[in-house]
Each structure stands twice: as C-alpha cells, then as structure tokens.
Amino acid sequence: MIVSGGTQATTVLRDLTERIPIVFVHVADPVQEGLVQSLPHPGANITGFAAYEFSIAGKWLELLKEIAPRTTNVLVLAGPNPTWRTHVKTMQDAAPLLEIQLTIAHVKSAAEIEAEVDAFAKRPRGAMIALPDIMLSANHERITGLAGKYRLPDLYANVQALGNGLIRYSSDWPDLYRRAATYVDRILKGAEPGDLPVQQPVKFELIINLKTASALGLTVPPALLARADEVIE
Known part of the structure; x- marks a missing residue:
C-alpha cells in the first residue's frame, strides 16, 4: 500500500508496479496527466484525490x-x-x-x-x-x-x-489526506483501487x-x- 504525493511521485510509482495499490493525494488533473482513465472509473491499481476542483x-x-x-x-x-x-x-x-x-x-x-x-x-x-x-x-x-x-x-x-x-x-489539503486514509482502509479491506472513483476537494x-x-x-x-x-x- 502506497500513499504518494503529487504527479511526479505517482508517475514513478505507477511505472514501478501494476500490482501494489497506489492512492495519490493532490495530483492536479489525474486524467489530463495520464494517471487514470477517468475520475469515476480510474482503472488499474491507482486512485486518489485530486488537488483542485476546477470550477x-x-x-x-x-x-x-x-x-x-x-x-x-x-x-x-x-x-x-x-x-x-x-x-x-x-x-x-x-x-x-x-x-x-x-x-x-x-x-x-x-x-x-x-x-x-x-x-x-x-x-x-x-x-x-x-x-x-x-x-x-x-x-x-x-x-x-x-x-x-x-x-x-x-x-x-x-x-x-x-x-x-x-x-x-x-483546497484544504489536510482534508484530502484525511479522506485518503479512508481509501487506504477500504483497499486493505478488499476494495480494488480502480473501482474507487477519484475524488475532488470538498473543503476550501x-x-x-x-x-x-x-x-x-x-x-x-x-x-x-x-x-x-x-x-x-
């Protein structure tokens, strides 16, 4: 189980493993940066929390x-x-x-x-x-x-x-880390990272x-x- 930082760290970890779950925090735009297929369905072994809600x-x-x-x-x-x-x-x-x-x-x-x-x-x-x-x-x-x-x-x-x-x-980044911990818990209990939607900030x-x-x-x-x-x- 890995909780990583921004885009560069997440990309490095993604290239190292297709098996170990990766939960990223504060990646700017996970779809545009090629880390996930979409926000609702990230796919593969990666999910997490985007840094910004673009509106x-x-x-x-x-x-x-x-x-x-x-x-x-x-x-x-x-x-x-x-x-x-x-x-x-x-x-x-x-x-x-x-x-x-x-x-x-x-x-x-x-x-x-x-x-x-x-x-x-x-x-x-x-x-x-x-x-x-x-x-x-x-x-x-x-x-x-x-x-x-x-x-x-x-x-x-x-x-x-x-x-x-x-x-x-x-965005309230400490809140993103707290919410990321709930994803780690769900994955440890058997959830697949690719089935957990990428979430955006809700607190600012x-x-x-x-x-x-x-x-x-x-x-x-x-x-x-x-x-x-x-x-x-």
Missing part, C-alpha cells in the same frame, strides 16, 4: 471583484504546470459576467514574471491571480512584492504562506490579509470577512 477558478475572480469592486483588468500568472489551461478556460467563461478583461501570462522564470507584471501595471483598475504552480510558489515573495509595488490586489491559489498577499483561496480555505487590504485602501466587506477561515490583522 474554483471562477470563484477566484469573484473574490477579487468582491474585495476590489473597481477591478476591470486581471493578470493571470500561469506557470509551466499544464493544468493552467483548464483554470484559464473556467476564468474566461466567468470573466464577462464580472466585467473583467483577462490578461494571461504564461511564465517560466522570475524574469518573465517581472516583465509581465511590469507591463500589466500600466493598465487601469488592475488585479492579479497566481495559479497553482511550483515555479510560482518558489517566486511567491517576488510576486507579492510586485503586487505591493504596483498596488495590485492579488489572489493566490497555491497552498502556501500568504505573506504580504491579499487573498488566498485554495479562504485567508484574507487585512494589513494588505489597508495598504491598498480597500475595505473588506463584513460578509466576506465572516466567510474567511483566517484573517491576518
């Missing part, structure tokens, strides 16, 4: 609009992680309803991040979203620094320390940084504060 991407835009109602332009930083396309498609569907114009920046380095934010900052009433990606996580302080420099309301989708960012809205975490909101001149609506799991003061 959440529309919620990221809604949260930015709620905390910064004047926002009309949003820069979306997308790193090398191929699942960015699914997130972007969801946001492109939601943006017109919120009267938001999206600028998608597919970046692969710190220099590209800086260049894209520098160029975008010339647009009025802007805000910024950083999609889930290891490279973007590694440059988190750089990104929040640029957001502060240009006074851009910013939202982060990665499970990480918010730092000086304004909002983080992401909203963190709001009031210090950053104040620095940006934003007043966080009481209803939004009431929904927050954590408020940084």
Whole structure:
C-alpha cells in the first residue's frame, strides 16, 4: 500500500508496479496527466484525490471583484504546470459576467514574471491571480512584492504562506489526506483501487490579509470577512 504525493511521485510509482495499490493525494488533473482513465472509473491499481476542483477558478475572480469592486483588468500568472489551461478556460467563461478583461501570462522564470507584471501595471483598475504552480510558489515573495509595488490586489491559489498577499483561496489539503486514509482502509479491506472513483476537494480555505487590504485602501466587506477561515490583522 502506497500513499504518494503529487504527479511526479505517482508517475514513478505507477511505472514501478501494476500490482501494489497506489492512492495519490493532490495530483492536479489525474486524467489530463495520464494517471487514470477517468475520475469515476480510474482503472488499474491507482486512485486518489485530486488537488483542485476546477470550477474554483471562477470563484477566484469573484473574490477579487468582491474585495476590489473597481477591478476591470486581471493578470493571470500561469506557470509551466499544464493544468493552467483548464483554470484559464473556467476564468474566461466567468470573466464577462464580472466585467473583467483577462490578461494571461504564461511564465517560466522570475524574469518573465517581472516583465509581465511590469507591463500589466500600466493598465487601469488592475488585479492579479497566481495559479497553482511550483515555479510560482518558489517566486511567491517576488510576486507579492510586485503586487505591493504596483498596488495590485492579488489572489493566490497555491497552498502556501500568504505573506504580504491579499487573498488566498485554495483546497484544504489536510482534508484530502484525511479522506485518503479512508481509501487506504477500504483497499486493505478488499476494495480494488480502480473501482474507487477519484475524488475532488470538498473543503476550501479562504485567508484574507487585512494589513494588505489597508495598504491598498480597500475595505473588506463584513460578509466576506465572516466567510474567511483566517484573517491576518
């Protein structure tokens, strides 16, 4: 029995065995990344819990609009992680309803991040979203620094320390691990991994940084504060 981490670790383990059950946790898109046949019927010896429920991407835009109602332009930083396309498609569907114009920046380095934010900052009433990606996580302080420099309301989708960012809205990863333990238990009792559907997150975490909101001149609506799991003061 193996409980693995992300896509790379799961792929390595899959290539090593077709017999030992594998329960993965926080793989971004198991179907697109070729780990399972489908979410309802993963097949073979692999099942688990996806890191994201992709409709959440529309919620990221809604949260930015709620905390910064004047926002009309949003820069979306997308790193090398191929699942960015699914997130972007969801946001492109939601943006017109919120009267938001999206600028998608597919970046692969710190220099590209800086260049894209520098160029975008010339647009009025802007805000910024950083999609889930290891490279973007590694440059988190750089990104929040640029957001502060240009006074851009910013939202982060990665499970990480918010730092000086304004909002983080992401899956509750500890909950995914707790739920993965129930699959391990069922497999040990005789269930076949390929018959257990891949599940998506059902719990999400909203963190709001009031210090950053104040620095940006934003007043966080009481209803939004009431929904927050954590408020940084």
